[in-house]
Amino acid sequence: MKIKLFYFARLKETLKYSTEDLALPDETFTVLKLKAHLAKRGDVWEQMLMGKLKVRAAINHELVDDKATIADGDEVAFFPPVTGG
Amino acid sequence: MTVRVQTEDFDTGLEIRQLSQARHDIGAVVSFVGLVRDLNSGDVVSQLTLEHYPGMTEKSLEAIISQAKSRWRIEDALIVHRVGTLRPGDQIVLVITCSSHRGDAFTACEFIMDYLKTEAPFWKKEVTPLGEHWVEARTSDDKARERWDVHRDLCTKQIK
Numbered sequence: 001m002k003i004k005l006f007y008f009a010r011l012k013e014t015l016k017y018s019t020e021d022l023a024l025p026d027e028t029f030t031v032l033k034l035k036a037h038l039a040k041r042g043d044v045w046e047q048m049l050m051g052k053l054k055v056r057a058a059i060n061h062e063l064v065d066d067k068a069t070i071a072d073g074d075e076v077a078f079f080p081p082v083t084g085g
Numbered sequence: 086m087t088v089r090v091q092t093e094d095f096d097t098g099l100e101i102r103q104l105s106q107a108r109h110d111i112g113a114v115v116s117f118v119g120l121v122r123d124l125n126s127g128d129v130v131s132q133l134t135l136e137h138y139p140g141m142t143e144k145s146l147e148a149i150i151s152q153a154k155s156r157w158r159i160e161d162a163l164i165v166h167r168v169g170t171l172r173p174g175d176q177i178v179l180v181i182t183c184s185s186h187r188g189d190a191f192t193a194c195e196f197i198m199d200y201l202k203t204e205a206p207f208w209k210k211e212v213t214p215l216g217e218h219w220v221e222a223r224t225s226d227d228k229a230r231e232r233w234d235v236h237r238d239l240c241t242k243q244i245k
Contacts, residue, residue, distance in 0.1 A: 009136055009208035010219045054222075061141035063204065077138060077206075081222030084135065084166060084207025085119055085178050085198060 008079035032066035113187040123173035138206035157189040
């Protein structure tokens with residue numbers, strides 16, 4: 001399964017990634033499982049995605065929770081709680 | 086419905102005229118303008134940078150207007166949100182709602198702002214004498230949004 005990932009704001013800055021194409025094993029991935037998968041990249045990844053700071057996720061531009069399932073070709077984004085307006 | 090994300094400033098009077106001209110079914114226009122403050126959480130802010138998620142931002146703002154339209158009688162609505170570098174006193178956001186009577190226009194305008202604050206993918210970074218930092222989300226904004234769920238439940242009960 002191939003997905004496109006985007007990171008914004010504090011996550012983008014700390015992880016030093018704004019976007020990437022990622023190949024995942026062909027099994028069911030929820031948002032939480034994807035976060036755990038990415039967290040294996042190192043301490044910073046674990047802190048940013050699985051730590052105390054709140055992280056929100058979107059699949060194909062829709063806000064989702066940790067239980068949402070990711071499909072092949074999806075655009076997944078991780079970002080902090082929003083602060084516009 | 087109009088949704089725009091832009092670096093340029095906006096002219097509220099012009100936007101209102103464009104929305105309401107040649108429409109005689111609109112009896113009330115409500116506008117909200119958000120400005121950059123020079124003081125936030127006790128820090129002096131000299132500059133603000135706004136980042137967003139192109140593509141999702143526009144969809145999310147359109148979805149917020151659609152929700153408002155499903156709850157109140159709104160003839161038209163507009164959201165303009167600026168991104169990039171802003172300074173204290175600069176305009177950040179404009180929401181305009183048009184309705185036949187003022188009640189729906191007032192309520193929908195506030196609803197749109199409360200949802201925008203908690204759902205539209207924008208992030209602010211402030212520059213203060215202590216350096217740069219990302220603005221933290223406020224629980225008061227979440228509470229402001231949540232009260233609309235209570236409001237809907239109450240209205241549903243009244244109808245029953």
